[in-house]
Amino acid sequence: MTSTGKPDQQAQPTGRPPHSLRTVFPVLALCWLAVFFDGMDVTMYGAVMPHLLDDTGLGLTSSTAGTIGSWTTFGMLIGALVTGNLTDWLGRRPLLIGSVALFSLGSALCAVAETATLFGAGRFVAGLGLGGLMPLCLAMILEFAPPGRAALTTGLLMTSYHAGGMVATALGMTVAPAWGWRWVFWAGVLPALIATPLLLKLLPESPGVLHAWGKQSQAAQVAGRYGLPAPGAAQTPAGGAQGRWSTVLALFRPEVRWATPLLWLASFSGLLLVYGVSTWLPQLMRAAGYGLTSSVSFLLVINAGGIVGMLIAGRAADRFGAVRISALWFVLTAAGALLLKADLPMAVMYAVVAVTGVWLFSAQVMVYAATGAVYQGSERAAGLGWVTGVGRTGAVFGPWLGGALAAHGNESWGFPAFAAAGLLGAVAIALVPLATRLGGTSHRGGDRAAAVPPSTALSDA
Template sequence: MQKINIHHLIDNAKFNRFHRMVLFWSALIIIFDGYDLVIYGVVLPLLMEKWNLTPLEAGTLGSYALFGMMFGALIFGTLSDKIGRKKAIIICIFLFSGFTFVTGFAETPLQFGILRFLAGLGIGGVMPNVVALMTEYSPKKIRSTLVTIMFSGYSVGGMLSAGLGIVLIPNFGWQSVFYVGLVPILLVPLIIKFLPDSVGFLVKQGRMEESVIILSKIDPTYIPQKGDDLEIGGEKIKGASVAKLFKHKRAASTIMFWIAFFCCLLMVYGLNSWLPKLMNKAGYELGSSLTFLLVLNFGAILGAVGGGWLGDKFNLKTVLISFFAVAAISLSLLGFKNSTLVLYILIAIAGATTIGTQILCYAYVAQYYPINIRSSGIGWASGIGRIGAILGPVLGGTLMSLEMPFEYNFVAFAVPGAIGALAVCFISVKHSHDKKTELEKLQLAKLQAIVAEE
């Protein structure tokens, strides 16, 4: 019989086939999640023309999915700590994939909005669970890198959405890009087979046989023995509740996370919904306007992966503050007249530091909370942040309706970047889960030294 600290075992494991499998399936889920979300910005100009929507009506219609995402993140983020991340992920896939497909058959704005709300439940619910699962299984040295690589699937999905929009819409109509949303449901049997559940949840459920099999795959040097005592962080795994996000001096930091997510998601969804239309208004054709959306999401991939690497090498909090600040600057500059090349560069930087920042926010909050409340922490930060996501498209529509000078549209989206940077500054590092883990290791080392001397 052995006493196994699961957290330490996962932290010190070497990246292997098991980690690659979790990364692959998690990233694939996020790719389709991102595709289903960004798709609205792709079809927005056509829907405005088809249904004679005003900019404000179009912005409100875009917020239906974001309302769904808010409730989905709150519901499934907390629920998964009770029913398991894998089960929650499967439910969410059926929601966002099935209702995205059905949206292609919508004939009125009301039908479209209701279906987008239902799809949004799954889109918002799957994010905190996949991020929590990837964080739980990532070795500490490359945790931020793996989470950001996985979450870069969101931007790949956004690029796929814009790319297929350029190819499919002229030939098959706007509905065609929604039909593609059915693909994830076809992959569910494979996801059930290959994607593992949270080892923390399995231990809490008393499913020790499954737990030790997973742990032996994470670290092949671990040889399970009958009656092994599995613990995480030196504490027995306990249930999750929202109240725990505010305990152990985490209250102020929890609120700061919520503000940071709010600001970040306002920028992200405002841009994803309105960038093609803004560029269309500035004189660019629909095809070239969608190209700007491609560049935005391509920049996001570079920003996320680069930011994750910088976070592992230096300090994730510092990197996050820097990204928020650069986002504010690049968005402000987008509103001024520039050459096409400079415009593409600024949009790529904006993508890297808005969508990329969103991904880093998920990575940071996932590392901040202990495993038994991780999904709850991510889910509530994401859920509260969805209020910003909801306001993003509405803000864009309002600005368009007011017919303000072109540069004001982008300056309005830059302000949240500065506020987000300030919020991250006030997140207390010393009360984070990773900091406590380091202190535990130091205390253990001192205890071992004392025993050795005696």
């Protein structure tokens, strides 16, 4: 692979199928299924929140609910950091399968919980698996993505998150009122029964990881099957504990030392929005005077908007650059969050919620696409792990903030707080190209071939 992130034509095996979305569809479909259940598990907590608060036997208050939401995302933070740094050692495939099994176990614990403490423990366990899954799937998709289609492939993958969110919302609207909220969490056990066997049988291992393990023939076989160029040094993570530490240190090499914290800040803002809104939108709308059913249905609508947004953002980012689209989407999210505070007719409010969903979720996903362009192949899994992991602090803060505002009767401040997060994310991601240019021009005498030129890489994302 060349320094611009384009496949090295001379390194490609002969007789391989064309590298297109069609050839990598099996990997995309399997990761899509895994992320579908991720979105379902994350969203079901917000979808049943009103029922959890109404269940006096569980003993959940608005403040405790916000804290448990933060426990979930704290587990995600740990899961993302651990898997992001172990995946090049243990492999993408076993860790991804283990992540699915882990968040299914967490849902089962929630379904049988009789106390808020045990329920919170279940959400923490689920968070460990959920946090590990996302950077693994993103790393797989970016490795298998066709040239010039990284953002579109990422967007297609993330439509599954919102499809899962819509299913969870539908369960919250139908199953929870009829049979109780516990049955919604029992549905969260399905990934272990459906996705795990398929992943075990069909998901390939990363060619770069196989190459790092010394399995060159197997790496070439997997690469040829999916139309990928044969993995080389740039796509191969260094082996051993020293190699894993070197990969982390590479996130602060001169060319990207300032871009890395900016990506973390953008991810913090984006995940604060994603998890804050997913957890508290029904309750905030209920506090604004909307009925229970309509309040939960807003969660369904915003996730539907998220699916549309992923398709729009992916195509736009492949044409104009992931950074530009992410920054614009963050600004539009801020505007939408402020409109959600307004007293609007029901039909207009549904439209505002849907359009806000178009921008909100894909703003964060384009941060991931930009991350894949900033770091070279051998650093990408660790880079994504740290961007998603550090960003999870925003996912911890978002649900806690919503709970704190609700506990003090200040729900009306929720949407302005989300708007501020959108503006912060826009500024952070917009500065990434400048940071990489400054890092590149200030670096003298280093290995320039190891760096991804920001002007090409970020526009290709």
